[in-house]
Amino acid sequence: MPALLQISEPGESRAKEACTTGAVGIDLGTTNSLIAIVLGDGKPHALAVDEGSTLLPSVVHYGEGGGPGSVVVGQAARRLAAEFPRDTIVSVKRFMGRSSADPETRRLSPYRFAEGESGVVRFVVDGARVVNPVEVSAEVLRALRTRAEDRLGIKVNQAVITVPAYFDDAQRQATKEAGRLAGLEVLRLLNEPTAAALAYGLDKRSQGMFAVYDLGGGTFDISILQLQQGVFEVKAVGGDSALGGDDFDRALAEILLDGQERTPRKVREAIDAAKRAKEDLTRVEITEALGRRVTRAQLEAAIAPLIEKTGGSSRRALRDAGVPDGKGLDGVILVGGSTRVRAVRRYVRELFGMEPLADIDPDEVVALGAAVQADLLTSESPQHDVLLLDVAPLSLGLETMGGLVEKLILRNTTIPARATQEFTTFADGQTGMDIHVLQGERELVQDNRSLAKFTLSGIPPLPAGLARVAVTFQVDADGILSVTAREQLTGVSQTITVKPSHGLTDEEIERMLLASIEHAEEDVQARLLIDNRVEAQRILKAAEKQLDSNGDLLSADERRQIEAQMAAVRTAAQGTDHTAIHGEIEKLDRVSADFAKRVMDRGIERALKGHSVGEFDQGELSPHAKKAYEALRED
Amino acid sequence: MSARTCWSCGSELAAGDALCPSCAKVQPPAPTGAGPDKFALLGLEPSFDEPPGLDEKFRALSRKLHPDRFARATPRERRYSLEQTTLLNDAYKTVKDPVRRAEHLLALRGIKVEPKMSPEFLEQTLEDREKLLEAKMSGEPLDPLAAAVREKRDRTLSQVRELVENGGDLAQAAELLARMRYYARYLDEVEGRPVEI
Numbered sequence: 124m125p126a127l128l129q130i131s132e133p134g135e136s137r138a139k140e141a142c143t144t145g146a147v148g149i150d151l152g153t154t155n156s157l158i159a160i161v162l163g164d165g166k167p168h169a170l171a172v173d174e175g176s177t178l179l180p181s182v183v184h185y186g187e188g189g190g191p192g193s194v195v196v197g198q199a200a201r202r203l204a205a206e207f208p209r210d211t212i213v214s215v216k217r218f219m220g221r222s223s224a225d226p227e228t229r230r231l232s233p234y235r236f237a238e239g240e241s242g243v244v245r246f247v248v249d250g251a252r253v254v255n256p257v258e259v260s261a262e263v264l265r266a267l268r269t270r271a272e273d274r275l276g277i278k279v280n281q282a283v284i285t286v287p288a289y290f291d292d293a294q295r296q297a298t299k300e301a302g303r304l305a306g307l308e309v310l311r312l313l314n315e316p317t318a319a320a321l322a323y324g325l326d327k328r329s330q331g332m333f334a335v336y337d338l339g340g341g342t343f344d345i346s347i348l349q350l351q352q353g354v355f356e357v358k359a360v361g362g363d364s365a366l367g368g369d370d371f372d373r374a375l376a377e378i379l380l381d382g383q384e385r386t387p388r389k390v391r392e393a394i395d396a397a398k399r400a401k402e403d404l405t406r407v408e409i410t411e412a413l414g415r416r417v418t419r420a421q422l423e424a425a426i427a428p429l430i431e432k433t434g435g436s437s438r439r440a441l442r443d444a445g446v447p448d449g450k451g452l453d454g455v456i457l458v459g460g461s462t463r464v465r466a467v468r469r470y471v472r473e474l475f476g477m478e479p480l481a482d483i484d485p486d487e488v489v490a491l492g493a494a495v496q497a498d499l500l501t502s503e504s505p506q507h508d509v510l511l512l513d514v515a516p517l518s519l520g521l522e523t524m525g526g527l528v529e530k531l532i533l534r535n536t537t538i539p540a541r542a543t544q545e546f547t548t549f550a551d552g553q554t555g556m557d558i559h560v561l562q563g564e565r566e567l568v569q570d571n572r573s574l575a576k577f578t579l580s581g582i583p584p585l586p587a588g589l590a591r592v593a594v595t596f597q598v599d600a601d602g603i604l605s606v607t608a609r610e611q612l613t614g615v616s617q618t619i620t621v622k623p624s625h626g627l628t629d630e631e632i633e634r635m636l637l638a639s640i641e642h643a644e645e646d647v648q649a650r651l652l653i654d655n656r657v658e659a660q661r662i663l664k665a666a667e668k669q670l671d672s673n674g675d676l677l678s679a680d681e682r683r684q685i686e687a688q689m690a691a692v693r694t695a696a697q698g699t700d701h702t703a704i705h706g707e708i709e710k711l712d713r714v715s716a717d718f719a720k721r722v723m724d725r726g727i728e729r730a731l732k733g734h735s736v737g738e739f740d741q742g743e744l745s746p747h748a749k750k751a752y753e754a755l756r757e758d
Numbered sequence: 759m760s761a762r763t764c765w766s767c768g769s770e771l772a773a774g775d776a777l778c779p780s781c782a783k784v785q786p787p788a789p790t791g792a793g794p795d796k797f798a799l800l801g802l803e804p805s806f807d808e809p810p811g812l813d814e815k816f817r818a819l820s821r822k823l824h825p826d827r828f829a830r831a832t833p834r835e836r837r838y839s840l841e842q843t844t845l846l847n848d849a850y851k852t853v854k855d856p857v858r859r860a861e862h863l864l865a866l867r868g869i870k871v872e873p874k875m876s877p878e879f880l881e882q883t884l885e886d887r888e889k890l891l892e893a894k895m896s897g898e899p900l901d902p903l904a905a906a907v908r909e910k911r912d913r914t915l916s917q918v919r920e921l922v923e924n925g926g927d928l929a930q931a932a933e934l935l936a937r938m939r940y941y942a943r944y945l946d947e948v949e950g951r952p953v954e955i
Contacts, residue, residue, distance in 0.1 A: 310829060354817040500829040510821050536851070539825065539844045599840060600825040702891075 146281040146310065146501040148318070148493025149267060151260060151298065153216040154340055156181045157490035158267040160275070160497070167322065167494035169487045172270040173197040177487060179270075183262045184211040186249025196266035208233045210248045215263070218244045218256040219301075220293035257301045264305035282307045283497040285489050288314040288344055288360045288516050291562060292574065292603055299601075310500045312601050314513060316346035317357055318492030319458045321511065322483055324350045331453030332358070332446055336471055336479065338433065338461040341367040345437045347444035347452075356512045359443035359535055361436040366429065368461035372397045374425040379413050405463045423466040430470045437474060443535060448476075455479040458488055512537050519574075519596055519604060522559035524549065525653045526568045531596045534564060538602060543595040545611075552584040556592055558608050579608040581615040655704040659696040662708055663689055666715060669722055676721045688714045762788060765834075774798050776823055776842045784823065784831075784838045787845055796849035796862055804863055806919050809853065816850045857938045860918055864932050871932045873939065883940050890947065904948040911941040 148167065150157045155178040159169040169177040174197075184200035186193060187207045195203065204211040212234070221244055237245035237253045245255050268279050284307075286298055295312050302309035316335035324333065330351050337344040344362040348355055375397035376390070383389060396412040403410040404419045411417065438447075446452055455475045461467060462485050471479045483491065499509065515538055520530035523546075531542040548556065556579045563571030582590050591611040598604050609616035666689055674682065688711045695707040762771040764778035764785065777784055787794075795804070800816060802809040821827070823846060828839040852858040861871045875883070886907060893900055914934050921931040 311826070352814065352817040352821075354820055500826060510824055510826055512820060512824070537847045539840055540847055541844045597844070600843075 145275075145277050145279040146283070146497040147268075147271060147279050148313075148490050148495065148497045149264065149282050149284045149302075150315070150318070150490035150493060151216065151263065151284055151286075151301075152181055152489075153214050154181060155179060155486065156263050156267060157487060158271045159487070159490040159494035160271070160279075161494050167491040167498075169484075169490050170271050170274050172267060172274065177490075179263070179267060180213075181215065181263050182211060182213045183215065183259050185252060185254070186210055191249065194262055196262055209235055212246060212248070212254075212259045215256050215259040219260065220291070220295075220297040221256070257297050258304065260298070260301035261304035264301055264307060268305055268307060280306065280308060281310050281497065281501060283311045283313050283318075283493045283500065284309055285313050285315045285318045285493050287342070288316055288346060288362070291517070291572070295602060310497060313493055313496050313511070314346070314357070314360075314516075315489050316344055316360070316458065317348065317355070317511060317513060318490075318496065319456055319488045320346070320348045320350075320492065321355060321495050321509070322488050322492035323454070323456050323480060324348075324355060324509070332444070332451055334437070334441070334449070334452055334455045334475060335458055336433070336437070336455055336462065336475075337458035338467060339367050339459040340369050340461065343367060343433050343436070344458075345433070345440045347440050347446065349444075350509070353509045354512060355509055356537070357514045357535075358445070359440045360514065360516050361440035361443070363432060363436050366432055368398075368401070368459075368464075370429050371401055371422075371426045371461065371464065374429060375401060375412075375417070375422055378417070378421060378425060379415060401464065405465060419465070422464075426464070426466060430467055433470070434474055449474070450476075452477070456488070457481045457485050459485055513600070513602070514538060515540065515598055515602065517562050518564055519598070520561050520571075521546075521594060522557075522561060522568045525657055527653060528561050528563075528566060528568055528571055531594070532598060536598075538598045539600050541595060541597045543593050546592045546594060547588050548582065548585065548590045548592075549587055551587050553587065553590070554582045554584055555580040556582060556608070558594060558606065560596075560604070560606055574604070575606065577606075577608075577617065579610065579615065579617050581613065582610050583613055585612075651701040652699060652704075655701040655708070656696050659692050659704050659708055662711060663692060666711065669718070673718075673722045673725065676725065677718060681718065685711075685715050685718065774801065776819070776846075784828065784835050784842060786838050787841050794845065794849070795866060796852045797866075799845060799849040800853060802853070804866060806860060806863060806922050808856075808859070812850070812853055816846070819846055856915065857935065857942070860915070860922070860931075860935055863922060864928060864935065867928060869928045869932045871935050873936055874933075875936065875940075876933070879937060879940075883944075886944060887947075890944065900948050904945060907941055907944050907948075911938065911945075914938065914941070 146160070148159045150159075157169050157177055157179065158172060159167050161167050171177050173179040176198075179197045180201045182197065182200040182204060184195040184203045184207065187210045188203040189195040189199075200211055201213075204213060235247040237247050243255050243257075245253050246259070247253055264282075264284075268282075272279050282302060284298055284302055286295060290298070290312075298312060299309045316337050319335050319337065320333050332347065332349045335344070335346040335348065337346075342362065343366045344360070346360045347358045349358055350356075372394050376393040379393045379397060380390065393413060400410050400412040400417050401422060404417070404422050408419050409416060441447055441449055441452075449455075452475060455471055455477060457468070457471065457479045462471075462479075462481070468479060468481070496511065514535045515532055516534065518530045518534045519532040520528045521544070523529045529544065531544055532540055546556065557576065558579060559568070559576050560574045561568060561571040562574050565571050579592060582592065593609050593611060595607045595609070596604060597607070607616060666685065670677075670682070670685070677685070688707070692704070692707045692711050695704040698704070762773075762775075762785070763769065764771055764781060764783060766783040767778060767781040769778055769780040771778065771785060771788075773788060775785060776787075797804045797809065800809075800812065800819065802812065802815060820843070823839055823842045825836060825839045825843060828836045831839070852862050864871060886903075890900070890903055892898075893903060914937055918931045918934050921927060921934075
């Protein structure tokens with residue numbers, strides 16, 4: 124890398140001046156991490172920070188191999204992993220923002236976890252030392268920072284750190300905290316695909332619509348972005364959690380293991396051999412693994428169904444962005460090591476109808492884009508003049524009656540964003556209101572992620588429906604949410620910044636997102652069921668009330684008929700068939716129509732005698748009854 | 759209304775100024791009584807159709823007001839930038855979307871679009887939904903149903919335009935506009951079905 128050699132020469136002040144701000148871009152990856160900076164040539168450069176490589180394995184080893192109390196990071200730590208599996212933390216990113224109560228936490232690893240207070244995951248390493256994922260990530264960041272400082276000969280104190288587009292509040296906050304612990308001011312958290320697009324968009328000096336196809340070891344991300352007039356807008360994001368290069372390795376390992384006895388050790392060896400063979404096959408047609416001949420054609424046949432799974436979310440994102448079928452797309456950017464597989468490139472070419480861009484190293488592109496953003500945020504005259512507009516990756520909403528979610532800010536809304544919704548009390552004299560904040564796409568509360576719960580108290584006691592509470596959601600430019608609830612009459616208000624004690628992983632968020640699409644039909648059914656049940660309760664209550672106060676208008680036989688139908692509604696409402704409930708409600712409407720008319724007549728009679736028609740309580744009526752009522756009034 | 763002045767240099771500000779014309783400092787959003795004119799916020803005239811140059815105006819203003827432009831500014835400026843950008847994003851979302859835009863246009867003329875439907879329309883909606891449910895259960899193709907509702911939606915929107923642009927009954931326009939939500943929800947339900955394999 125010539126530019127780097129240049130600046131290690133004493134007296135090369137031009138390059139030094141250009142990066143005196145010491146603002147870097149960091150890709151804090153699951154497997155590898157990178158650090159990059161914009162130098163005097165105006166271009167971002169990834170720095171060689173680990174045994175001559177720009178890739179620093181995100182592996183941290185505590186004590187043992189390096190001596191008690193020591194910390195080893197990178198390749199050296201990776202080499203110690205086999206011997207000291209419990210003292211060597213790999214893929215710590217998977218634990219960021221995750222709760223120790225999460226069963227997934229234990230499934231992931233051979234580590235010892237500290238017992239005690241719930242909340243954050245804590246590893247026991249090097250004897251009795253206890254560290255949490257934020258501290259482990261901070262070690263990786265610190266290694267990147269100090270090695271970059273050695274390399275550049277300047278202080279590095281500000282950074283843009285990238286996160287997966289689907290990282291939620293907890294994971295973003297945890298990442299920021301890790302940066303701070305490592306002695307870095309985190310200027311901005313930047314979504315990984317956005318960073319990649321930034322690196323390419325500026326490199327190509329082009330305008331237009333780009334797709335970023337990011338296939339890593341365990342996840343697939345797709346983003347559609349538009350660059351116009353120096354503004355980079357994220358148009359849509361999507362992805363598939365359980366899909367990545369690791370699945371390719373497993374598919375190939377299946378072939379290697381064919382007919383063999385499967386011990387854990389054999390499986391491990393087969394997966395490692397498969398990974399190496401997969402890498403070989405990006406260059407050659409035939410290779411060897413575990414003494415077997417493996418051809419590229421074999422690999423491609425094994426992974427074809429996996430690759431095709433990226434098509435669904437890609438097409439959906441294209442549609443969300445308003446470029447269905449990729450018509451009007453100006454470029455497809457490849458990110459992630461798994462995009463080196465030839466069959467993947469071929470598939471991408473067919474899917475988007477164009478040759479994908481891969482001239483920037485797919486491992487480095489994210490860090491390079493982050494470096495560009497760091498330069499944009501800190502330079503008096505940045506090398507490129509461009510603004511990034513990002514979106515909220517998941518919808519944000521509130522719990523409402525019946526366990527349903529009311530969305531306030533929809534997925535893919537440009538941030539910063541604000542939304543306000545008014546709610547009212549449902550009981551007479553109600554003085555408190557529970558506010559339950561949720562993230563996700565599903566219709567039912569239980570299927571979304573709960574971000575926070577709080578109670579607004581001090582509402583003046585008023586009849587139901589009179590108090591008005593305005594709930595406001597504000598999402599800032601880092602994607603962090605704050606919620607305010609305010610009672611309109613008295614001005615009583617309460618604000619919280621949502622800081623959940625544990626977060627979802629990107630996989631979970633993606634899974635939820637995909638589930639919302641898979642379960643859309645189910646959700647519609649569930650909503651219809653709840654709607655009909657609420658409706659049933661309402662009409663039963665209204666009928667009871669009328670039987671109570673106007674029962675004298677009915678013959679014993681008529682009353683029996685109505686009561687029998689009420690019982691039928693009640694029974695149906697206990698079942699799960701919404702059409703049945705609906706049907707019984709309609710029957711009750713019909714059976715009691717005559718009664719309703721008589722009640723109306725009495726109401727009008729009374730009104731003529733000086734009472735008001737308003738006494739007839741419309742609020743208690745079902746829409747059907749209301750319609751009947753309105754029809755009667757028009758008579 | 760008393761004139762606004764710049765918090766930094768004291769210069770007088772025009773109603774729509776997000777940045778001080780003399781010292782270029784970012785300003786807090788102007789207090790608005792009945793709610794801001796989102797067209798004006800973007801420097802545009804109110805119109806039923808998408809105003810020409812909307813995207814360009816939005817991008818140009820974003821470049822001036824976005825929090826990224828204030829990464830090294832004082833906390834006060836950062837706060838104003840956040841507020842201005844939040845309003846800008848909302849204004850853009852409103853003016854970009856045909857239904858929100860029409861609703862806002864009516865709001866500016868003092869007409870609120872309320873979700874109150876005539877019984878006939880509700881009945882029609884119920885019928886449409888029942889047909890949709892039946893079709894879903896029996897596995898009939900949904901496209902013809904969606905096409906019919908889409909056509910109703912488009913017809914309704916052009917009726918609204920007719921009323922708004924030719925000085926017609928705005929209350930009636932509001933009532934027609936309220937129907938758009940029902941159409942949108944219906945179409946969402948049709949499309950809620952996974953379309954990809």
